[in-house]
Amino acid sequence: MSVALEARTxxxxxxxxxxxxxxxxxxxxxxxxxxxxxxxxxxxxRDLEAAGAGGxxxxxxxxxxxxxxxxxxxxxxxxxxxxxxDPLGAVLRHTRLDDGLILQQVRSPLGVVLVIFESRPDxxxxxxxxxxxxxxxxxxxxGSEARHSNAALVxxxxxxxxxxxxxxxxxxxxxxxxxxxxxxxxxxxxDLVIPRGxxxxxxxxxxxxxxxxxxxxxxxCCLYLHRxxxxxxxxxxxxxxxxDYPSACNATELLLVDAAFLPRLEPVAQALAExxxxxxxxxxxxxxxxxxxxxxxxxxxxxxxxxxSVMVVDDLQAAVDAIHRHGSGxxxxxxxxxxxxxxxxxxxVDSASVFHNASTRFADGYRYGxxxxxxxxxGRLHARGPVGVEGLTTTRWLLRGSGQCASxxxxxxxxFRHEPI
Amino acid sequence: MSVALEARTxxxxxxxxxxxxxxxxxxxxxxxxxxxxxxxxxxxxRDLEAAGAGGxxxxxxxxxxxxxxxxxxxxxxxxxxxxxxDPLGAVLRHTRLDDGLILQQVRSPLGVVLVIFESRPDxxxxxxxxxxxxxxxxxxxxGSEARHSNAALVxxxxxxxxxxxxxxxxxxxxxxxxxxxxxxxxxxxxDLVIPRGxxxxxxxxxxxxxxxxxxxxxxxCCLYLHRxxxxxxxxxxxxxxxxDYPSACNATELLLVDAAFLPRLEPVAQALAExxxxxxxxxxxxxxxxxxxxxxxxxxxxxxxxxxSVMVVDDLQAAVDAIHRHGSGxxxxxxxxxxxxxxxxxxxVDSASVFHNASTRFADGYRYGxxxxxxxxxGRLHARGPVGVEGLTTTRWLLRGSGQCASxxxxxxxxFRHEPI
Numbered sequence: 001m002s003v004a005l006e007a008r009t010x011x012x013x014x015x016x017x018x019x020x021x022x023x024x025x026x027x028x029x030x031x032x033x034x035x036x037x038x039x040x041x042x043x044x045x046r047d048l049e050a051a052g053a054g055g056x057x058x059x060x061x062x063x064x065x066x067x068x069x070x071x072x073x074x075x076x077x078x079x080x081x082x083x084x085x086d087p088l089g090a091v092l093r094h095t096r097l098d099d100g101l102i103l104q105q106v107r108s109p110l111g112v113v114l115v116i117f118e119s120r121p122d123x124x125x126x127x128x129x130x131x132x133x134x135x136x137x138x139x140x141x142x143g144s145e146a147r148h149s150n151a152a153l154v155x156x157x158x159x160x161x162x163x164x165x166x167x168x169x170x171x172x173x174x175x176x177x178x179x180x181x182x183x184x185x186x187x188x189x190x191d192l193v194i195p196r197g198x199x200x201x202x203x204x205x206x207x208x209x210x211x212x213x214x215x216x217x218x219x220x221c222c223l224y225l226h227r228x229x230x231x232x233x234x235x236x237x238x239x240x241x242x243x244d245y246p247s248a249c250n251a252t253e254l255l256l257v258d259a260a261f262l263p264r265l266e267p268v269a270q271a272l273a274e275x276x277x278x279x280x281x282x283x284x285x286x287x288x289x290x291x292x293x294x295x296x297x298x299x300x301x302x303x304x305x306x307x308x309s310v311m312v313v314d315d316l317q318a319a320v321d322a323i324h325r326h327g328s329g330x331x332x333x334x335x336x337x338x339x340x341x342x343x344x345x346x347x348x349v350d351s352a353s354v355f356h357n358a359s360t361r362f363a364d365g366y367r368y369g370x371x372x373x374x375x376x377x378x379g380r381l382h383a384r385g386p387v388g389v390e391g392l393t394t395t396r397w398l399l400r401g402s403g404q405c406a407s408x409x410x411x412x413x414x415x416f417r418h419e420p421i
Numbered sequence: 422m423s424v425a426l427e428a429r430t431x432x433x434x435x436x437x438x439x440x441x442x443x444x445x446x447x448x449x450x451x452x453x454x455x456x457x458x459x460x461x462x463x464x465x466x467r468d469l470e471a472a473g474a475g476g477x478x479x480x481x482x483x484x485x486x487x488x489x490x491x492x493x494x495x496x497x498x499x500x501x502x503x504x505x506x507d508p509l510g511a512v513l514r515h516t517r518l519d520d521g522l523i524l525q526q527v528r529s530p531l532g533v534v535l536v537i538f539e540s541r542p543d544x545x546x547x548x549x550x551x552x553x554x555x556x557x558x559x560x561x562x563x564g565s566e567a568r569h570s571n572a573a574l575v576x577x578x579x580x581x582x583x584x585x586x587x588x589x590x591x592x593x594x595x596x597x598x599x600x601x602x603x604x605x606x607x608x609x610x611x612d613l614v615i616p617r618g619x620x621x622x623x624x625x626x627x628x629x630x631x632x633x634x635x636x637x638x639x640x641x642c643c644l645y646l647h648r649x650x651x652x653x654x655x656x657x658x659x660x661x662x663x664x665d666y667p668s669a670c671n672a673t674e675l676l677l678v679d680a681a682f683l684p685r686l687e688p689v690a691q692a693l694a695e696x697x698x699x700x701x702x703x704x705x706x707x708x709x710x711x712x713x714x715x716x717x718x719x720x721x722x723x724x725x726x727x728x729x730s731v732m733v734v735d736d737l738q739a740a741v742d743a744i745h746r747h748g749s750g751x752x753x754x755x756x757x758x759x760x761x762x763x764x765x766x767x768x769x770v771d772s773a774s775v776f777h778n779a780s781t782r783f784a785d786g787y788r789y790g791x792x793x794x795x796x797x798x799x800g801r802l803h804a805r806g807p808v809g810v811e812g813l814t815t816t817r818w819l820l821r822g823s824g825q826c827a828s829x830x831x832x833x834x835x836x837f838r839h840e841p842i
Contacts, residue, residue: 016769191801212802233824240826346819348437358822369839380612380815381633382802394801398767401779403654405661418790
């Protein structure tokens with residue numbers, strides 16, 4: 001049996017299991033992570049030594065490193081899933097079609113998810129435990145630099161499933177590019193691919209598969225300073241959006257300035273400059289605040305750094321049009337004290353997240369209170385914006401009858417009641 | 422501007438419109454369909470004459486024909502959408518992240534939908550009006566046999582939008598295979614493709630595009646007669662599932678018979694035979710009921726006719742396994758008077774619809790009370806099973822603040838409250 005088919009078969013057992021059984025698996029995982037801490041850290045040391053010898057840079061080494069503290073945080077995450085309750089089984093719709101003919105739409109696991117991530121071994125536990133809690137099988141392909149760490153953590157997940165009497169093949173580790181390429185062709189057995197990493201990783205996967213991909217290749221977030229923006233608030237929100245974490249996908253990349261706000265732009269530009277931001281401004285903005293010349297290729301650029309594009313727009317409609325033209329549909333914000341303008345912006349901007357008087361950096365599953373985050377999607381189907389565990393679920397329709405036949409209704413011998421319950 | 426980009430641009434205006442404006446467009450459509458009835462019927466006559474000369478068969482001619490009665494039914498459908506209320510704007514999640522920082526997840530239009538359908542001109546109005554009500558732009562490609570009828574109906578939709586001050590390019594008729602092929606490449610501007618027609622049409626479109634496709638290429642629905650099935654009910658449900666509309670996707674195609682039910686299968690087989698059904702049975706079943714020989718290629722076959730495959734399984738688990746192996750994930754049913762067996766079946770069968778003691782023919786948007794049906798999906802993402810107008814919607818996250826910065830929370834100066842509102 002192929003790996004993907006093993007996962008599909010196991011997903012059906014896991015998906016039909018009761019939550020107390022999945023809870024037992026999560027509790028076993030919590031215990032195993034504690035018991036095996038020395039072995040996990042030893043496996044991680046092997047990866048760190050190879051990576052250090054290979055000259056991996058400091059930021060990547062930091063992400064690759066496991067520590068007792070990181071393991072502790074992972075165990076807290078696992079216990080939070082045990083406490084959070086069953087993500088499955090909720091009844092989304094409940095209708096009496098007729099006497100003794102009751103329809104329910106219930107939340108169900110998606111099935112099999114392929115997760116491809118870069119060299120962060122924590123992701124194995126974060127994603128694996130989330131899949132376990134929500135009844136999904138998961139195929140995990142981590143960065144090859146984390147090979148030994150990933151294998152040791154995958155073993156914990158598989159052993160935890162077995163300890164709870166669940167099929168260990170609901171978690172399968174995958175090694176090597178050829179294996180991933182083969183999996184990306186398995187439409188019948190894999191329901192969703194989640195790439196966690198750079199825009200380049202996401203784009204390469206989107207190009208290589210017809211399986212739906214949850215994620216975002218780009219985060220070009222826009223902040224619009226309306227003519228009625230409070231300058232102090234505008235400066236605060238712009239500085240936070242740009243500098244809080246410049247390489248994050250929800251960092252502000254394009255500042256749209258209403259022409260009528262231009263006379264008050266100076267203090268905003270000053271605050272950004274003091275925070276170390278380099279402004280790339282169009283002609284009208286440079287006349288007021290100076291800065292470097294904004295070339296056409298800078299306008300919709302995902303800087304990922306302390307650089308910010310600044311463009312003047314004539315009014316709110318022009319700002320909305322510029323967002324639809326240059327943004328990536330991730331997150332946009334307006335600063336204004338005019339409530340009507342804010343509501344027009346919220347209604348018209350066609351992005352996953354749209355904010356009034358708040359930093360674009362709030363677009364995040366944890367900040368939204370969604371619990372563990374599966375990813376942030378700029379696609380419109382299935383899940384949009386920050387995605388919690390609901391992104392790993394779908395629905396099924398259950399109908400409980402007493403021998404009814406459709407022909408009775410077609411022929412008018414009976415008629416539907418369609419009463420919500 | 423390309424046709425798809427015109428649609429995208431118009432979708433944003435329509436998507437941000439108030440429901441009363443969309444209601445005005447629907448009311449204008451209702452009026453135009455009445456006013457233009459002679460012209461619509463004349464356009465349809467041109468199509469019917471050409472099709473008759475081309476030797477189109479009677480069933481296709483019946484679908485192609487418009488009549489005063491069909492137009493009346495379409496107008497009733499349009500008025501039902503006016504009365505049904507706004508499919509958009511519902512708040513699905515409402516959370517106080519902190520004082521003065523309020524998050525809402527709201528239902529929003531999907532955007533741009535490409536609908537490809539065979540020669541049923543009614544589909545233009547059904548789908549076009551549903552898109553209009555839900556704030557979506559729609560590209561409509563109908564069968565070329567219905568060219569004149571489709572063009573006349575598309576003109577009604579566009580004129581209705583204009584009469585309400587909405588962009589007429591939110592409905593665009595598309596002609597010719599080359600134009601469709603080009604549209605199937607427009608990922609950036611088209612969010613969903615809905616093919617309405619044969620499995621061959623659905624498969625050819627799925628193979629030709631990376632845009633998500635809503636639909637089902639196959640409907641291989643299974644009915645399992647459990648050992649505790651009441652024979653009279655089993656016969657009734659099997660006959661209805663097979664014969665009520667044999668070419669429908671929700672018709673029963675595979676009858677799974679528990680080995681322990683075999684001694685009571687005879688009256689079920691007799692009822693099926695009396696209803697004109699040809700049984701293709703495996704060896705164990707033929708020993709009891711006779712019938713034709715079930716070859717391997719018949720087991721998961723979508724007969725679409727008064728033929729039915731019959732296979733014996735050892736127990737409930739074997740039935741579930743057979744469904745996962747041979748079914749298409751559309752709709753499956755169990756007949757049993759054992760409530761525990763029924764619940765096990767409902768929990769374990771991984772299909773869009775799973776029924777207890779009811780005919781598979783109930784899997785249908787109208788029967789489920791969903792109102793106008795967009796399609797039936799065997800995909801797991803976005804929409805599964807019969808899909809109503811919700812299948813044309815997505816969600817956006819709206820956050821209303823008062824100048825909050827993410828760095829205040831990261832640094833611990835403030836903390837989230839995450840209170841449901």
